[in-house]
Amino acid sequence: MKIEILGTGCPKCKKLHELAEEAVKELGASAEITKVTDINKIIDYGVMVTPALVIDGEVKVAGKISSKEEIIKWIEEKK
Amino acid sequence: MNKCCCNAKLKLIYSCSGAANTGEMADQISRKLAKEGYGNMTCLASVGAHISGFVESAKRADENITIDGCSVACAKKILEHIGVTPTKSYALTEMGVEKGKTPSNEEIISKISNKIKKDLPLKADQENNAEGDKNSGCSCCSC
Numbered sequence: 001m002k003i004e005i006l007g008t009g010c011p012k013c014k015k016l017h018e019l020a021e022e023a024v025k026e027l028g029a030s031a032e033i034t035k036v037t038d039i040n041k042i043i044d045y046g047v048m049v050t051p052a053l054v055i056d057g058e059v060k061v062a063g064k065i066s067s068k069e070e071i072i073k074w075i076e077e078k079k
Numbered sequence: 080m081n082k083c084c085c086n087a088k089l090k091l092i093y094s095c096s097g098a099a100n101t102g103e104m105a106d107q108i109s110r111k112l113a114k115e116g117y118g119n120m121t122c123l124a125s126v127g128a129h130i131s132g133f134v135e136s137a138k139r140a141d142e143n144i145t146i147d148g149c150s151v152a153c154a155k156k157i158l159e160h161i162g163v164t165p166t167k168s169y170a171l172t173e174m175g176v177e178k179g180k181t182p183s184n185e186e187i188i189s190k191i192s193n194k195i196k197k198d199l200p201l202k203a204d205q206e207n208n209a210e211g212d213k214n215s216g217c218s219c220c221s222c
Binding site: 054 | 091119130132136
């Protein structure tokens with residue numbers, strides 16, 4: 001599973017990254033988490049506001065920090 | 080795209096961009112408004128295709144503005160299909176444009192754009208007005 005955190009590096013982006021890491025750890029899921037800071041790649045996803053979280057190419061949230069519980073739910077759906 | 084997650088209201092403009100003169104004008108008016116700072120134009124077709132990034136951005140936007148050529152209102156309805164009610168929606172045929180008749184030229188584009196501008200604050204003005212909120216709640220960045 002590939003999880004991407006889209007954002008240019010603001011604290012909210014970092015927080016979302018932390019929560020994604022915690023969610024993966026809690027589930028013991030096999031997932032690669034990467035940060036995407038390149039504005040062109042972010043725009044390619046159609047994301048107009050950051051932070052955003054993408055799982056296997058699907059944007060799950062944009063413009064806010066989702067809760068760890070939400071991230072866990074999305075990961076479980078993709079398993 | 081906004082520079083960061085906290086510095087601005089996200090105001091998105093969608094045009095029907097249909098085949099008729101009305102769709103052509105809706106497209107040109109949307110581009111003009113975006114260039115002049117009334118919002119960010121984004122792709123209606125991508126929302127219709129349920130491309131997740133566009134859908135999530137529409138759901139998260141502070142304002143979604145649709146500019147349709149005619150009263151069939153495809154842009155407005157496409158947003159409604161994803162559960163988003165446009166903040167403001169315009170149909171050019173309700174603003175003096177006749178489908179299949181009114182020529183798409185600079186004069187008409189400017190005339191209709193000016194009507195819409197009277198109804199839409201500039202994005203920068205809204206951001207300045209929101210300065211108080213930003214200072215009190217934002218811990219996002221140093222913007």
